[in-house]
Amino acid sequence: MGAKREQNDLERLFDPRNIAVIGASRKKGKVGYKLLSNILESEYEGDVYPVNPKGGEVLGMELHESIEELPEPIDLAVIVVPAKLVKEAVHQCGEKGVKHIIVISSGFAEVGKVEEERDLVEEAKKYGMRVLGPNVFGIYSAKSDLNATFGPSDIEKGSIALLSQSGALGIALIGKTAQQYLGLSAIVSIGNKADIDDVDLVEYFSEDGESEVILVYMEGLENGREFMETVETLQEDKTVIVLKSGRSEKGATAVASHTGSLAGSDRIFSSAFKQCGVLRAENLREAFNWSRAFSNSPLPKNENTVVVTNGGGIGVLSADAAEKYDVKLLDDQTHLKETFEDAIPSFGSTKNPVDITGQAGKEEYEKSLRRAYESEEIGSVVGLYCEAGGGDAWGGAKAIKEVYEEYGDEKTSVFTFVGGKEADECVQWLRKHDIPAFTDTYECVSALGALYQKKRYLERMKNKEEIPEPDIPLEKIRNRLKQIRERDRLTLREDEAREILDMAGIPMAEGEVVTSLEGAVETAERIGYPVVLKIVSEDIIHKSDAGGLALNLENEKEVVDAYQAILSNVRKKYPDAHIKGISVAKMLQGGEETIIGGTRDNTFGPLVMFGLGGVYVEILEDVEFRVAPIGIKEARRMMGEINAFPVLVGARGESRKDLGALADVIYKISYLMNEVDEIAEMDLNPIKAFDQGEGCKAVDVAINLKRR
């Protein structure tokens, strides 16, 4: 996929040498006041120039009456003036040599003023300025100790870059992070994204030297593919966590194909994120917990997790959570015994969860955790503390801190304290020391599960496949589709669709469209019985209802009868239909029905879909999507992800199906969808998969062209 955006240097947005606040206010309670006050309260060391035509003084500073009169060129101008004055301010900033602009002011695209917003950005572009906003609450940058927001002034420093598309929620989250000692490297209110967008910011944070986690609250995305490409090229130690809201929104576009109707836009977000390694959190708490784990812990080196606990109850709960979040508990009893036997009391248990008993204090925690950290076989450690009577919560916490400081950078570990006031205080204390501690076992294990998701993604990426170009005559296909469109049709007839598949090298049940009874019989004899006859007409969509379909014809007589019956049925029901002919196709015996399709998504563009046919796709919606194009390996992974996959490998005592042949078709469809813009959507439904080595064949194909 593509390269980085050009001229994307946001360095001076996050590390400006000086700042102008255009619209700084003398009135407490005004945004222009709070913003200036936040900048001054932060430990920002550059020069700050408040600008207000009324002049005067605020917060001990003189107000400059115009941008023009500022004594030096400006790196960052924050604009807080009313919407109608913004464009002029932008112009003046340009004249003054400002590098970056943050337009706090609202009243643009979010209230329908799209034109005004475009003007503003164009004005900025004239001067090579980048614009954040409009309709934002500002930015915070740990690098320059700059809080140029009108949100809270109390911000915890750390390695999480927080991007919020919602201003209000973003501000609330700043408060929440501080409250939970979740350290931030930056906060950006993305607002209307008139210029600077998610892609710019992810690119910037991937190289800012401060951020390890990029946490995005997202409501929508314009350029999904570019976002994916940007995330895919991130370094291994950077993680993007997205809380995407609007899950319940269904794709609104009316669509004609199965593939299209199954591709609800939210579902595609999940597929696309999975594909490019974005971790999708379901809610705020999960997003925070995961961010904490990624900012405080390395990725696990292997799949073996050990739980060390002082209580059986929370041990069992953590094992339940491990199953849910796909965290694998080490089950090597010999190794467990060797590792922990002389580190725990005799009435404890070396089984995993390792029970160091309710009497465990600092020493026992330290000893057992140290053992876990030191074992090569163990990839991650979960330390639990249950605040029962007689225990020593602070002893546990201190032990954790000691061993974490020794090993925590090398080996993955997460911790939970369950209990009352003291337990909560221990958690807060650990958090303050950048140790990933939680108040609930499920959340702790969920965070560990996220680390494993990332580890597994990176492993797949290590052997990332190059997607070769299949030998498909794209120009020929495009021309053919152009011809069809010229006849003002959007839906291909069977003969046309067959032609396209043929050019793409996608196998279909043998057949031909004929225009005479003799032709029908001849074709049937050639391809062999049984055959299927089907009316071919662009005017008839529901062929079966029209009496235009006859299945399982076993000899010449049946073909003759069916041919005549179809023509007579159709002429009766659709006297005006233009009939191209009748398709005679081999009736395929056996094989497993699957569906392979392609469609397009507003955000992510071309998609490919796979599922088992019939009930699986129509009722159970047991299908997988990928953003196209994908290679053969990814196609096989995709197939493996449907619930009914075992059916294809013979789980019911039947033979294994030709997965390679299916993967090849998925790969080709994904290539077609990506390369041939004309195609809006297509379904191979069903495409039958035969036994290993015997390939697959589409029984029916539908191709629709894009509306203009």
Place this chain on the structure above:
Amino acid sequence: MGAKREQNDLERLFDPRNIAVIGASRKKGKVGYKLLSNILESEYEGDVYPVNPKGGEVLGMELHESIEELPEPIDLAVIVVPAKLVKEAVHQCGEKGVKHIIVISSGFAEVGKVEEERDLVEEAKKYGMRVLGPNVFGIYSAKSDLNATFGPSDIEKGSIALLSQSGALGIALIGKTAQQYLGLSAIVSIGNKADIDDVDLVEYFSEDGESEVILVYMEGLENGREFMETVETLQEDKTVIVLKSGRSEKGATAVASHTGSLAGSDRIFSSAFKQCGVLRAENLREAFNWSRAFSNSPLPKNENTVVVTNGGGIGVLSADAAEKYDVKLLDDQTHLKETFEDAIPSFGSTKNPVDITGQAGKEEYEKSLRRAYESEEIGSVVGLYCEAGGGDAWGGAKAIKEVYEEYGDEKTSVFTFVGGKEADECVQWLRKHDIPAFTDTYECVSALGALYQKKRYLERMKNKEEIPEPDIPLEKIRNRLKQIRERDRLTLREDEAREILDMAGIPMAEGEVVTSLEGAVETAERIGYPVVLKIVSEDIIHKSDAGGLALNLENEKEVVDAYQAILSNVRKKYPDAHIKGISVAKMLQGGEETIIGGTRDNTFGPLVMFGLGGVYVEILEDVEFRVAPIGIKEARRMMGEINAFPVLVGARGESRKDLGALADVIYKISYLMNEVDEIAEMDLNPIKAFDQGEGCKAVDVAINLKRR
């Protein structure tokens, strides 16, 4: 189902007029000290008698040297002496006329000393004493202001009865409840449940006049059916929430049937809980959130929920959560407009979530919440506050308190504050005032979803069906099974299984077991072609592998050939097999394959299962279970809960299947499983469902008897 347990009067356990602490200790740090100290610190008004043979003084009280010398009969004795001394202490308590005993001491069944535990209970029973424990941390009772635990002394009073099977976790949870202002009516450490168990306690709390929620941390359950019955008969305003751990544990018993192998014990817990109205929480946080909602809020009166928010972002998140937790947002735009139009700023939105904008303060919250509470059409209210700059969190909180105090007992409402320190403080303040407030929208809506689950359960129960006795000759069936067992067989032959189904009035494909070629032909002619021939022998399980099966025989010749081939195949492969004959059965055309089965669970006893056949059951495990017996209505509900249910009602353009006939079979199988102990498990696999009005017929049946 059954009646209440007799002689189950635990009144004096929770409201004792006096207490003896047997094993009270003078040493700080000892359990016998902490327990006495907790009792004295609580505001318990009865007499307290510490007993210790060493005598002396502790905490300003004189230690009695023996139970015998206590000056009056005792309601509650708490025993904290070493395990080996417990029985004698129990004996002395009995002699002294003690009513209830709590055995704190551990060292009994949990370490394998089952006998000693049994002895102890028997000793107590001699005197009519009830025993809680052993191996517990004690009880807390708000009613008598008694904290007879060795856990924390700081307990928040309220209406939640907390039962914990894990001692350590239970103590930790007490701390957690206090920390979160989750008010408790009682705490019980259930421990080994040697005498008093979950059933006794649920019964007691259902009538204690204090508890609205019974929150159970459960690891296992002995008497699942009795527990279900007890919960089912609770009053509408009592709710049982169970956090059952051990989800990841798979049923360990080796089982032969499909039904059996699908019935993992944890899955059955979920089914049984759903069936009796227990709400199963997944983790501690969920259990706490739900408990809060139930103890602070009435059940919703209708399904229309309205969200009132000051921020769009958390509004969208709440809508996502509503979809996930099956909470229905009111969509009546006219009503929404009428209700809220003049209560919110002009730039707000009356769409649901109702956006009262970031500027909303106390007045706007009060007005809009009041409107929501007052609308008859609205069944529940979700109030959200997002702490962005410029808002007034405390104003929002105070508005909530005011309207909640006016309407909160009448109408369901839940609240969330998202933000930093101030938001958290508002949530704590609301909680302190018994208002269900949360720090996360998902958790808030999840709690509301739990209220709706309960509401829907109660509605179903209003029309609870009586389960009639079907006309099935149980004695005859039992006798027949006894005969088979007498021949030392556990698996029924086809002819025997057919006989049982026949007696039960469960339809099967017409057929007969014959012992001659002539018989085979005669039967085939009588029932009509095509037919299936199958070997009938108790020694041959895999009939198909043995060449003992022939399908789709269309005429006499084919029957004759198949008959001879089967005999010859089988004699070759199993020369010693005892051959009872050959089954000739109608080969059923069409219909949808389903599976109906019965099995037994260690905790809940007889179960019935339903699913679609083939892949659905084997790979997708798309089946539902119920604890038997169930009536026709419940059987239909059960069918409706499988994912592939739409297949049965013709979602794929096929005809609707005869659901009534299937439900009748499910009902009868559930009755058989419940009444005929001999049957370990049975599968009707497949049983074909035909079109509406045409019934269903089992194609194959397997019945296994219980091992002795």
